[in-house]
């Protein structure tokens with residue numbers, strides 16, 4: 765196996781799973797992109813935390829997002845590249861129509877065609893057998 769083949773075989777870094785964020789990755793495995801929704805004041809929040817920042821309630825449930833969002837900001841990775849990421853990998857901040865913002869990969873668009881404010885569709889994307897992450901792509 766040469767060096768280039770080894771780079772392709774490298775796995776994505778694993779997120780640190782804890783009691784607060786486990787639901788997020790379980791929901792993705794089930795094909796849903798969900799965030800925490802406060803059971804008291806209904807505020808949606810991400811990243812996951814134990815307590816509602818608005819009303820201090822500890823009660824919450826997963827709320828599935830519609831998948832519709834807007835590109836708020838992005839960066840494109842060029843150098844240095846860390847396997848398995850490849851040159852031109854796009855990291856995007858997406859705001860769902862429901863309000864929460866998530867950082868994820870933006871696929872299916874050339875760097876020169878990206879526009880802040882563009883509409884995107886977010887889906888649960890199986891990166892490999894064990895890891896599923898949200899992924900954005902431009903709306904058709």
Ligand SMILES: [Zn+2]
Nearest residue numbers: 802805816819
């Ligand atoms: Zn609340």
